[in-house]
Amino acid sequence: MKNISPLNNIHQLGQYGNFENKNDNELVKIKEIKNIFIYQVVQFKNSPKSELVIDNLVFPDVLQVKTNKEIRILWMGPNNWLVISDKNIKNELDNNFSINDFAVTDISHSRSIIELEGSNAKEVIKKGSPFNIENLAENNCCNTIFNGITITIDNIEQNKNKIRIISLRSFGESLYHSITDACLEFGYKAI
């Protein structure tokens, strides 16, 4: 079965907005991250607390992200994490986390992910979010809002100003419109 990505209907490749007379590095690059596995891991309230590990990654604390080449683990709230992976690690998660103490849910098809890259990526976020993104270091994440839509911001790479914005799938198209509107001023390239 072929998966239809959340932004399939609106993410059209090309250059838009104020892109003329600018080189590629000046434009905001917008990319849809698709065909990726997303799992929500929730530890039950009264379950014994211990260090949680998967693929040699310790589950992170407040606003932190732990990452290796294939997996990113984002802190979503107390006892609540989002595990994003290129490969299917459901079995690994099920083996590591007992159903008596954890709820592991595959939410790969219920999130949309937009990746922004470029020197103005943070400026785009500032237009719609009250969160002070300048305080968000590399491999930090936070839940906040963008023009009224609940989002998760994941700072992937500080040097390249690469940021991922994760939202509920049903808000994906609306969020994409909001973000591309905010990008018009700088010019953007959908890749």
Place this chain on the structure above:
Amino acid sequence: MLYIKCPYCGIRAQTEFAYGGDATVKRPELNKEITDKEWDEFVYLRKSLRGKHLEFWHHISGCRQWFKVQRDTATHEIFKTLKPHEEL
């Protein structure tokens, strides 16, 4: 705009939160015989205080946790935020 310090995430803008009501109201004990009047008071009657007030807030666009906020209803000054099980 108010800035509220979530006990879990830190200081965030009010737009990330939802107000959850009076945090001083205690639910009647389970299985205890209570009158209709007492139940009515628990469900509906609220004080409309001017001054320091303890209230519940929900970090709905953040960590999705409930917590208590001690806030002045006249000046909107926030004195303290607590986790739900903590007392002033």
